Amino acid sequence: MASKKIHAIYTDDDLLLHAVKETRAANYHISEVFTPFPVHGLDHAVGIAPTRIAITSFIYGLIGLGVAVVMMNYMMIQDWPQNIGGKPSFTYYQNMPAFIPIMFELTVFFAAHLMVVTFYMRSKIWPFKKAENPDVRTTDDHFLMEIDVENHDVEKLTKFLYDTGASEISLIENEQDH
Amino acid sequence: MSSHYEAPIREPLVLGEKSYHDISVDVGAPVLGKANKSWWIVFTIALVAFLWGLGCIIYTISTGIGVWGLNKTIGWAWDITNFVWWVGIGHAGTLISAVLLLFRQKWRMAVNRSAEAMTIFAVVQAGLFPIIHMGRPWLAYWVLPIPNQFGSLWVNFNSPLLWDVFAISTYLSVSLVFWWTGLLPDFAMIRDRTTSPFQKKMYGILSFGWSGRVKDWQRFEEVSLVLAGLATPLVLSVHTIVSFDFATSVVPGWHSTIFPPYFVAGAIFSGFAMVQTLLIIMRKVSNLESYITVLHIEYMNKVILLTGGIVTVAYLTEYFIGWYSGVPYENYTYLSFGAATGPYWWAFWALIICNLIVPLSLWVKSLRRNIMWTFFVALVINIGMWFERFDIIVVDLSKDRLTSSWTMFQPTFVDIGTFIGTIGFFFVLFLLYARTFPVIAQAEVKTILKSSGESFKRLRAEHGDDHSHVQTVEEYPADAGPAANVEDKHFNSAFDSTDEETKNNEVDFEAHRGKIDNLLSGVGTFDPAVQEQDDLKKINGVGPVMEQKLHQLGIFTFEQVSRMTDREYDLLDEIISEFPGKAKREDWAGQALILKNNN
Numbered sequence: 001m002a003s004k005k006i007h008a009i010y011t012d013d014d015l016l017l018h019a020v021k022e023t024r025a026a027n028y029h030i031s032e033v034f035t036p037f038p039v040h041g042l043d044h045a046v047g048i049a050p051t052r053i054a055i056t057s058f059i060y061g062l063i064g065l066g067v068a069v070v071m072m073n074y075m076m077i078q079d080w081p082q083n084i085g086g087k088p089s090f091t092y093y094q095n096m097p098a099f100i101p102i103m104f105e106l107t108v109f110f111a112a113h114l115m116v117v118t119f120y121m122r123s124k125i126w127p128f129k130k131a132e133n134p135d136v137r138t139t140d141d142h143f144l145m146e147i148d149v150e151n152h153d154v155e156k157l158t159k160f161l162y163d164t165g166a167s168e169i170s171l172i173e174n175e176q177d178h
Numbered sequence: 179m180s181s182h183y184e185a186p187i188r189e190p191l192v193l194g195e196k197s198y199h200d201i202s203v204d205v206g207a208p209v210l211g212k213a214n215k216s217w218w219i220v221f222t223i224a225l226v227a228f229l230w231g232l233g234c235i236i237y238t239i240s241t242g243i244g245v246w247g248l249n250k251t252i253g254w255a256w257d258i259t260n261f262v263w264w265v266g267i268g269h270a271g272t273l274i275s276a277v278l279l280l281f282r283q284k285w286r287m288a289v290n291r292s293a294e295a296m297t298i299f300a301v302v303q304a305g306l307f308p309i310i311h312m313g314r315p316w317l318a319y320w321v322l323p324i325p326n327q328f329g330s331l332w333v334n335f336n337s338p339l340l341w342d343v344f345a346i347s348t349y350l351s352v353s354l355v356f357w358w359t360g361l362l363p364d365f366a367m368i369r370d371r372t373t374s375p376f377q378k379k380m381y382g383i384l385s386f387g388w389s390g391r392v393k394d395w396q397r398f399e400e401v402s403l404v405l406a407g408l409a410t411p412l413v414l415s416v417h418t419i420v421s422f423d424f425a426t427s428v429v430p431g432w433h434s435t436i437f438p439p440y441f442v443a444g445a446i447f448s449g450f451a452m453v454q455t456l457l458i459i460m461r462k463v464s465n466l467e468s469y470i471t472v473l474h475i476e477y478m479n480k481v482i483l484l485t486g487g488i489v490t491v492a493y494l495t496e497y498f499i500g501w502y503s504g505v506p507y508e509n510y511t512y513l514s515f516g517a518a519t520g521p522y523w524w525a526f527w528a529l530i531i532c533n534l535i536v537p538l539s540l541w542v543k544s545l546r547r548n549i550m551w552t553f554f555v556a557l558v559i560n561i562g563m564w565f566e567r568f569d570i571i572v573v574d575l576s577k578d579r580l581t582s583s584w585t586m587f588q589p590t591f592v593d594i595g596t597f598i599g600t601i602g603f604f605f606v607l608f609l610l611y612a613r614t615f616p617v618i619a620q621a622e623v624k625t626i627l628k629s630s631g632e633s634f635k636r637l638r639a640e641h642g643d644d645h646s647h648v649q650t651v652e653e654y655p656a657d658a659g660p661a662a663n664v665e666d667k668h669f670n671s672a673f674d675s676t677d678e679e680t681k682n683n684e685v686d687f688e689a690h691r692g693k694i695d696n697l698l699s700g701v702g703t704f705d706p707a708v709q710e711q712d713d714l715k716k717i718n719g720v721g722p723v724m725e726q727k728l729h730q731l732g733i734f735t736f737e738q739v740s741r742m743t744d745r746e747y748d749l750l751d752e753i754i755s756e757f758p759g760k761a762k763r764e765d766w767a768g769q770a771l772i773l774k775n776n777n
Contacts, residue, residue: 012648013628036198036367037621038395040181046392051400057408075323075332084336101341101419105348108412112352112405116359119401120386123394125362129387136370138390139363141198141624165648 003174004149005031006157007134008166009142013039016143019164020045023147026160032146034138053122057115064110068103134172146172182628182647186639190632191285193468197649198624201469203718203764205364205620206371208464211772213613216463224605231599234592235310243313245592251585252575256593257307258423259567260600263448264304265346265420266441266563269413270449271297272353273481275360276409279402284630285477287622288469291364292460293453294357295615299607300452301350303600308342310596338422345419349412356405359398362388364616373716417445424570431500431511431574440492447485447533448563450478454556458549460612469618472547479546482559486537489566493534510577512569521586522573529569532562690753694731697749701738712736716773719764727754739770 010016017039023030030046043050073092076082076099081089089095120126138144149157149171158169192201238245248255271294278286309315320326321343323333333340365385372378388394421441424432454475461470496513509516517526536558540546572587611617628634628647637645704711711734714725731753733739742750747762 014646014648033392034390035392035395036202036390037363037624038399039392040625042392043396048393048396051393051397053397053400054404057404061408071323072335076335080332082334084334087336095336098336101338101415101422102335102344104411104415105341105344108352108408108415109344109348112408113355115401115404116355119359119397123391123397125386125388125394127383127386131366131369131382131385131387131389133366133370133389139367139370139388140202 004154005172005174006147006149006154006161007168007170007172008145008147008161008164009135009137009168010145010165011142011167012165013037013143015165016145017042017045019145019161019166022164023145023161028152028157028160029148029150030145031148034133034135034144034146036139036141036143039143053115053119056118057111060114060118061107061111063114064107065103067110068099068106072099072102182634183638183643184629184635186635188630189471189473190635191288191469191471191473191630192623192627193471193632195633196468196627196631198627199718201620201624201627202367202371204466204468205616205618205623206368208612209368209614209616210372210377217609217613221606221609224602224609227598227602228606229599229602231596231602234595234599235306238310238592238596239313239315243311245590247587247589247593249585249587251578251583252572252587254571254575255587256568256589256597257311259564259571260597261304261307262420262567262571263564264300264307264600264604266417266445266448266567267452267560268297268300268304268349268353268449269417269442269445270453271295272349272356272409272413273446273449274453275356276406276413279406280410283477284626285474287619287626288466288471288474289453289457289478290622291357291360291615291619292457292612292617293449294353294360295608295611295617296452296456297353297449298350298357299604299611300449301346301353302607303604305346305350306600338419338426341419342423345416349416352405352409352412356402356409359401359405360619360622361615362386363390363398363621364619366390367620368616414442417442429574429578430505430507431513431570434496436492436495440489443485443488443492444563444566447482447489448559450482450485451556451559451563454478454482454552455560456608458553458556460617464612464617466618469623472549475549475552476543476546479540479552479555482537482555483540483546486533486540486559490534493530507579510573512573516577517569517573520577522569522576525565525569525573528565529562532558533566536562693749693753697746697753698732700743700746700749701733701741704732704734704738706734709735712773714739717764717766717769719760719766724754736770736774740767740774742767742770 008019010019013035016033016035020030020033020042024045024047033042033046035042069092076089076095077092083089087095087098092099133139133144134146135142135144145166147157147161154171158171161169194200196204246255246257271290274286274293275290278290309318312318321333321340323335362385365381366388369378369381369385372381418438418441421437425434425437427433457470458475461467493513496511500508500511500514508514510520511517512522512526512529517523536555539551540555545551576586577584634647637647714720714728714733714736715722717736717739720728728734728739731750742761744762747759750761751758
């Protein structure tokens with residue numbers, strides 16, 4: 001089944017934000033918006049849920065902390081306890097002041113790297129990934145709003161978009177989303 | 179819209195009449211253009227220095243650490259001095275990008291990219307020294323906690339030197355992903371602007387296929403914020419741990435509880451000095467004066483003043499405590515009467531003059547905003563901070579508790595060569611970066627354009643805060659992508675100008691007859707029989723309307739445009755009065771020259 005989409009291009013972020021709000025108010029469905037920079041308040045206006053990536057980072061940090069504790073407990077206390085500089089390694093908590101720097105570093109290491117990896121995976125960006133912005137100018141100074149035509153009248157929809165200040169409007173016929 | 183409001187008393191951060199497109203053009207220009215002669219000269223010098231250093235490193239490793247000037251009293255000298263110096267320099271980048279992000283300082287956006295690049299390159303230099311100092315660098319992996327052939331002997335997690343391994347490798351890798359994530363949208367901008375297929379492919383890979391979806395941006399901003407939150411304590415921890423290398427020992431002068439905060443302040447102090455040194459040159463060479471303004475330089479000078487003040491207090495405290503303790507060994511620490519008058523008096527006074535006295539001049543506003551003076555002070559601080567580490571390490575070691583082993587340190591050519599080699603390596607990396615990377619976080623600068631741009635500030639001053647900030651853009655055609663293909667629809671866009679518009683667009687030939695002839699005599703005429711016309715719209719700033727006008731004047735090729743000088747620009751402005759100064763400002767001749775050569 002062929003799905004039809006309209007690409008409306010705006011040349012200004014304020015104009016786009018306003019158009020997004022009007023389009024949503026008119027009950028058209030915005031399937032995607034491409035912008036050259038983060039437009040403040042756009043995610044809220046488009047109506048997407050807040051990201052949970054900060055929560056994943058917190059969890060990764062806890063994992064990192066756990067790894068550090070388990071690793072140092074095994075290596076310094078269980079496997080080969082040594083008396084270093086008159087400070088014997090009998091228990092983990094007695095020796096912990098010396099372990100705090102690495103507990104901290106590994107917490108940060110895990111929280112930062114795994115969060116970034118999660119971000120790349122979730123947003124599907126990685127080396128050799130093909131860019132998917134439909135117009136090259138959307139990384140420069142143009143803002144593209146993609147609207148599902150669904151069962152709306154194309155004529156009316158384009159007229160509506162034109163009135164919101166779109167400078168280019170084009171009809172895209174997709175063969176089928178893979 | 180009032181959401182762009184910023185207190186009018188704040189000075190603009192983006193100067194001139196910039197549009198979003200102008201920012202892309204200005205940031206992309208050094209990458210898309212050709213390198214000039216001075217770049218090649220500086221690059222060659224840096225490369226030679228790097229190769230010399232590489233030779234010294236190979237000599238050290240193949241012969242042994244004995245080729246350095248170390249002796250049995252002074253077992254650490256230039257190597258660890260250079261290590262701490264480079265790590266310290268590597269602190270400004272994360273401070274700018276992380277701490278200033280948490281404080282919502284908008285001025286960081288123009289300088290964070292280069293500061294982070296500097297951080298990464300500096301930490302790479304720093305990492306070289308401990309590895310060379312191992313003597314057998316192919317065994318460097320022994321510092322990692324991995325199962326090994328010596329039974330179950332593990333690395334010593336009680337040792338600050340091992341903490342260093344974890345701190346610096348975490349710092350380097352986290353800085354790298356922070357930097358790269360921020361680079362993705364800017365690589366994407368270059369990818370979409372370049373006309374060269376090779377660049378398109380390369381920047382396509384580097385940009386990880388960044389498309390700029392609204393959800394991507396939402397995550398991008400959240401990731402940046404969380405990374406900033408993580409990197410802020412991280413950057414403080416790194417130099418704290420470096421200071422532990424000394425502070426946990428029992429050597430007089432090293433065994434000091436104020437080392438951690440004092441080292442961190444000193445690191446930021448020297449890091450900002452290096453950022454100033456690099457950016458003052460780069461803003462000039464890469465024509466970025468509209469983005470890295472005197473205001474940015476002043477802000478960084480204020481950070482230098484603050485951290486320099488902290489360092490000064492630490493010096494005075496060390497000096498006072500050395501005397502107040504009444505311990506004779508303390509009289510030979512690097513900040514003591516003994517050091518000031520002893521054989522290392524010159525190193526002591528270099529430290530005091532460079533780090534304590536000269537930076538005080540920045541309290542004067544006119545000097546703080548003076549670019550030449552700032553550059554000078556930054557160089558002085560770089561030298562002074564090297565001496566600080568030299569003093570801590572060499573002066574403290576030179577007079578230990580046993581009078582019979584007192585001695586001095588004499589660097590060999592290998593010590594000096596290795597240090598100069600790392601400076602060369604650093605500049606090689608930075609110069610390559612400046613030619614291939616978007617050196618300003620253009621996506622971020624675009625977000626502050628409407629609040630902090632000079633032209634928008636003027637707009638609000640003249641028309642009130644609620645005046646529309648919507649920009650009208652002179653259209654330029656996309657090379658690819660959708661055209662207005664809805665049938666029978668003719669919206670008013672520059673792409674399908676109607677006859678009526680063409681009429682309005684016509685140049686008044688009669689009034690300008692003489693000037694047009696004059697103009698054509700300067701740029702040469704076009705002969706359709708033997709020449710082919712170029713797509714003048716490829717010149718940034720020339721839209722379909724402007725192209726039409728140029729055609730009417732008889733200008734059809736890049737060659738003609740490239741011959742334009744100030745005289746022709748003025749004539750053009752007189753004939754076409756709508757865009758005064760535009761052609762000159764955007765350097766159409768220069769652009770046309772590049773396009774002509776590419777054809």
